[in-house]
Amino acid sequence: MNSKLQISALDLRLSLMAAVLVVMAVVFHAATGTFLTPENLYNIAQQTAVVGIVATAITLVIVARQIDLSVGSVLGAVGVLIAWLMYSKNWGWISASLAGLAMALAIGLYQGWLTAVLGVPSFVVTLGGLMSFRGAAFLVADGKTQPITDATFLALGGGLDGALGPRLSWALGIVLVALLVWSGFARRARKRKHGFPLRPLAFDLALMAGFSIVVLGFVGLMNAYRLESKPEAQGVPIPVLIWGVVVFGISFIANRTRFGRYVFAIGGNPEAAQLVGIPVRRVTIKLFMLLAVMITVAAIVAVARLNAGTNSLGTGMELYVIAAAVIGGVALSGGSGTVLGSVLGALMIQFLDSGMLLMDVSIGSRYVIIGQVLIVAVAFDVLYRRWTGERIA
């Protein structure tokens, strides 16, 4: 695309999505008068976290031409196991969570092995998993709801007592902005040292300023939400903090490690990946295990948010997670997608859902509309790729 600014078609698409999000927010606010309030945005942010956390990892899975339909069921089974260990077996929340992680990893290894080594299509493996692990969620606690009372654990789910408070939130925001600016300049210095072409300074500064405004604006909004009963404002909800750490971590893996590079290579051309000596099977299994880790993190947040583990936890979540990734620009044909896109995709679905809820749109109509929006997003994606000359296989 624009070679001087070094903007890819992907970056343009992300900017476009961000713009669509802003438009949606303004339209919903105009229609309801309550959409752009700190309270509503606080709720949206923490409600999106569970889907968002899983969507980051499933983005990489889809990039590598695989799919996982079992994420909702695995999340249910892992969540119920954690809650059951805490409530019925009196385990501490850390050991219970580690047990949940072990179970998720075992499932990831099993499904990854079936897919990568045996060559059963992941669609089939995880379709089976979708049913089996939902069943497992029943079996773990015999179908009984497992309430949770541990205050530390519950804080991980956000809610009224699960936020950072104003001081920590501002500190976090300022540290983030400092990191952003530092890495921006460090990148320029590195490029200059090697004599690589540089982007115009003004453009880089504008980018840094843009991201800084988003970060500080978000912190400011969250700090503007204060409950009558509490002395201090809420600040950044902990689930959002966890989501942010996950987004950063997965982006780092995708862009800075060999494993991430191989995921994209496998998605772009599996045969070539094999021929140049990439251990395709091992990478695929690792990918399913990475997803398992993120499912566990999301399960902890989901159980904490609900104050309980129930066997219906995560039902239908696979649809939201995959929709978030796909709306975020990941191509089901593999090889293309960004973690940041999955964040915007997850937010878009939640904006729609919450916005229509505020407008008193019935649940039936909401499903109809969200489903069609998914199609619109993908149709747009297909046209966009054609327009930018990207191959669509």
Next chain:
Amino acid sequence: MTALVEIQNVHKAFGGVHAVENVSLQLHPGEVVAVLGHNGAGKSTLMKMLAGAYPIDSGEILVNGHAAKIASPADSQALGIETIYQTLALADNLDAVQNLFLGRELLTRFGLLDDDAMEQAARETFHRLNPNFKNIRVPVRALSGGQRQVVAISRALYFKARVLIMDEPCAALGPEETRMVHELVRRLKSEGVGIFLITHDMPDVFGLSDRLSVMKNGKVVGTYRTTDLTEDEVLAMIIGGKPVARVEQWAPQ
């Protein structure tokens, strides 16, 4: 002189079909050996075994006189064998730098991708092949056939191949780019690299190779010094599958 590569009585079957049957070939340093035959004659299968993409069923491959165990592409690369596939084996969604180092990325001391070092090295390598190749940071799907070929060839150059397998290197190229490939083959040859050249193209064969082997139905029909034969005789051998009787076959010393 020890052969650089010695393929001895190699077999390969897919299901019941013998793709490669009792094939023996030799390659010496600084030598270009053309491997010819129809589609399905077994030449690509043979080369893929040398490249580690297929395991061999039986037989042996010696590299520098030592029995080599080539179970994966990484094993083959470790022995100094580089392969330029007809499909080029490029990930279309990655850029030229990423493709050059694919599977063998340079890492920083923290074990992370060293993008700067890779870009630096890639720029130098690409420059040697085509000084006008500048858009190395866009996905390779956006590149021309010649530029894509440069990326694939750069792998062999950067990783200092001692044995190079080229599968139809000029099939999709224009005259300019074909000349570049020919020059490169001659340069590598003069540096002592041994090259297997799989091709259908007679100008490639007679312009570049020292020896040629014709395959049909998985077997070697005959091996000759290229200068001993005429183009018609080579074509007749490919089509008919009968060795040429007019001159003696090449035999390993």
